[in-house]
Amino acid sequence: MLVVEDEARLAAALQRGLQAEGFAVDVAATGPAGLDAARHGGYDAMILDVMLPGLSGYELVRRLRAEQHWLPVLMLSAKDGEYDQADGLDCGADDYLTKPFSYVVLLARLRALLRRGAPERPTVLSVGDLRLDPARRRVTRADAEVALTAREFALLDYLMRRPGQVISKIELLDHVWDASLETAPNVVEVYVGYLRRKLGRDRLETVRGAGYRLAT
Amino acid sequence: MLVVEDEARLAAALQRGLQAEGFAVDVAATGPAGLDAARHGGYDAMILDVMLPGLSGYELVRRLRAEQHWLPVLMLSAKDGEYDQADGLDCGADDYLTKPFSYVVLLARLRALLRRGAPERPTVLSVGDLRLDPARRRVTRADAEVALTAREFALLDYLMRRPGQVISKIELLDHVWDASLETAPNVVEVYVGYLRRKLGRDRLETVRGAGYRLAT
DNA sequence: CTCGGCCCTGTGAAAGCGCTGAGGACGCCG
C-alpha cells in the first residue's frame, strides 16, 4: 500500500493502522515523491491526500493515468469546498473520502477497491463505426481517420463514454470546458456543430431542452 | 517448448521431433494464440514462425519484449526477401533460421539458446526504419548512424518506447528532464525540433494541445 | 397558423500554441 500524505501524524497513524491489518505500507510526503513511488513500486493501491506540497493529488492522478498506470486510488480531502468529490473522481481516482473520516470506513473502502482490482481501462472507445483511442489520440469513422482539435476531441471523448445517454449542456460545460461559469452554453452548440460536420450529421442527436445524445 | 506455426504439417513434425528429444511441446497456430501462450505458460523457449495469421512473428516478439518477457525466441522464416534476418534479430528474437532448415541445425540452435538462458537485456527498440540501442547508445535511421546528444537520445528513447501514443510535454519534462517543475515546456519543443532535423520532418507528429507522437 | 424560445451556423476577433533563430551559460579540451 502506498500512502501519500504530508501531515506527518496522519501518515504515521495510517501506516500503523494498515500495517496492523497486514498491509505493507510505504509513505511519501510530497506530490512528486508520491508520483515517483506510484510509478515504480508495485503497489496494490494508493491512498492519496489532495492537498500536497509540490503537486496536488488531482494532478498526481491525472499524470499517473496519462502514463497508463491503473493503480487503484483512494482519495482523501479536507472538505473545505475548494475541491469536491466530482473533481476527484473525474481526474481518475477510484474512490473518495472526506476528512475527517472513520478509520473503519477507510478500511472498508480500501478492501472494496482491492477486490475490484485495477480495472482494465478501455483502451479504445467504440460506438457504431466510430472509434476513439485516448492514448493514441486518434479518432476514426469507418476506418477513416478524422482530425479533431483538442476541444473537439475532449467533447467526443466525454460523449462516447456514455453513448445513448442524454447529456446536458451544463454538464458538458463543466467537464469539457473546465467549469468556466461565465462561458455561454452556446459554445457547446458550436462544438457539437463542428463534430457533426466532421462525423456526420445524425450521429449527435439534439434533445431539445435537455442536451445531446450520441447515437448508438 | 512453445511452437508457434500455422502450417499444420510443419507444426506436427516439430512437435513429434522435439518430443522425441524429451521436450514437452505446446503448439499454437496463430499469432494471438502464440502471444497468449508465451505470456502465461512458463516455457523455456519458443520457436516462432514469422508469417502467422493475426499477428506477425515480429510483432509478437516486439510485444512480448515490451511486456518484459525475455523468453528465448528462435525465429523461422521463409526466405522470400520480404523480411530479413536483421529485422528478426532487431525486434528481439534471439536466433534466426531460414526455411527450409535442417532439423539437426534447428536442434543445435535450440540447445545453444537454452544454454544461454533468458538474458535480461533490453531489446533494441525499432520503429519503422529507426533503431535505437539503449545499451550501445546508438541510433540508426535506415542503417545510417545518427549522432544524437545525450538529451536528444533520452527524448527519442522515451518516445520510442511508446510509438504511436501521444505523450504530453508534461510527461516528457518529468521523465526526460527529471523533476523540472520550473523549466518551461518550451525546451521540449526545441528538442523535438532538433530531433526532427536529424531524423526527418514527419517522424514526430505534433498533436496540438496534447503532445507529440512518434509515427509508427 | 402563429409565436416564443431553443438551436444552428457564418463571421471574425483574440488568444493560444508551437516553431525557430539568436544567443547566453556552462563545462571540456587543447
Place this chain on the structure above:
DNA sequence: CGGCGTCCTCAGCGCTTTCACAGGGCCGAG
C-alpha cells in the same frame, strides 16, 4: 585562455483554435 559542443532561455512569428455574437431556422405549444 579561446574554441567547441551542449543545454537551455527568450522573443517574435504564423497558424490554428477557441469563442462571442447575431441573424435566421426549426420545433412545439397553443
